[in-house]
Amino acid sequence: MTAPMPLLDLDDSEGLSAADSEGLLRSVAMGGAQIRATASAVGEGVISRLAGLRPRSVVLIPGAGGARHGARIALALVGDSVGCPLLVLDRTPSWAGPLDVIVVAGDDAGDPRLVESVDSAVRRGAEVVVAVPDEGPMRAVAAGRTMALPPRLYASPRHTMTRFLAVFLAVAAEIEGKGSIEDRSAVLGRIADAVDAEALRDGPSNEVFHNPAKSLATRMSGRRVVLCGSGSVTTALAEFSSVSLMGSGLNAAAAELSEVIRSARALFAPDATSRDSVFHDPFFHDPQLDGALPTPPARAFVFATESTRGEARRRMDALADADLVVAADEDQTNVVISEMEQVFVLASRVDMAAAYVQLTGGAK
Incomplete structure (x- = not known):
């Protein structure tokens, strides 16, 4: 029996674009434009009656x-x-x-x-x-x-x-009602700019090493995915992310970080039939003789904003395998964006990662 393999290489930009018959990558990249259109409506006074x-x-x-x-x-x-x-x-x-x-x-x-x-x-x-x-x-x-x-x-x-x-x-x-209509429209404009910048970083022409969405998709491949939030905002974001990934065919659970920590022993318990075992060869696996395929190992992805990054990192130490997911990398010290912008950026990144998972068959 042949083990499931990714259908495409994430660094094969031409192959990804050719495989994207549904226009997933373009649809995700429209996020900034959608927000900018809303900003334009606000600037035109469509909801000014509420001011x-x-x-x-x-x-x-x-x-x-x-x-x-x-x-x-x-x-x-x-x-x-x-x-x-x-x-x-x-x-x-x-x-x-x-x-x-x-x-x-x-x-x-x-x-x-x-x-x-x-x-x-x-x-x-x-x-x-x-x-x-x-x-x-x-x-x-x-x-x-x-x-x-x-x-x-x-x-x-x-x-x-x-x-x-x-x-x-x-x-x-x-x-x-703070500021003028133009000020409130400008706030949405800045969010749209941040989402557009993320879409550029996550584009198919950027290699995995320089592409946050591709990196996320790679880390999720072949794993049981658990998405965690380190507070009410990021937990709501994790719940959205689990549904976004489900649309790509990837099963992902979502919970508050403290709940995942309480379940860590069961989630990350080693499997005696682990596929990482030197005795496991998926190429020769026969379900009639060898039984069911071993359970994929779990990996937690902890969403955090800049204000909760430090606390989330400390609490993650209780998890055997966990990645911290933030809007800006640690080496981007000159990048300062609001909490709202960070949430939009992370949502866009997850949507793009889900698209890459679907296009490469990484959920299979």
Whole structure:
């Protein structure tokens, strides 16, 4: 029996591009453009009605996939700074009214739950922001009655989380009301620049050694992947990352770092039939005679921001095999970016790593 092998070399840029029939690499690289389009909408005053508003609550109602993960990350990032309760709910609550802001976001303009949520919020007199494609049933209920932030550029629904996160953060910043509209638009512009810079570093023409996304994909290959967060923000990011990697065919679990540490003995216990054994040769493995293939070893990937890097590194010592994943390498001491920018950069890197895993067959 022949052991599974990567279908492509990660340093074969021409082969990767030729194999990318779904346009995965281009779709991920559109992240910065999606955020910049949202920044343009903010600069045009699309949500200026919210400026300086003092709502009773801000309710995020996300669709499935990227919108839901974007809402969870936004809650972790700015939930304590909005000045009113920030909630993530499945639909417009029965108590919503003119004192509330409802943000409905998703990729599917025909999702009945999202359509009903917009209709209910409008009828109750709430301020409503809609970040859903302007088509189908959604157009019928939202037209002329809401603040519309539809996508201005197409990207695969697998790669829209950063756009939704940008929308949620833009709404929070508008309500907070610090600075001018131009200032708030510029913040998103800087995030878009950081994501674009990451996309350049992660491009197919850059070799593994100089490519964070390819390096991440290489480290995940042939492993049971455990993604960890060192706080609420990075744990939400780890949960998003596990779904992104699942889309590439790679099974990955996500948890808070302390939970992984508690399970370290079971996770990293040596396997008596380890594939690293000198007696294991996958080429001659016969499941009828030799039984099931040995369990791949586990490797943890710990997400951290600059403010939590030191603590995360210390806590990682309890894990037998773990990599620290941060936005900037230790040798990039001259690079200073905000926590928000770091989160966007890491999300973009994971999406690109997932694309490389899928293209090379590394999840098989």
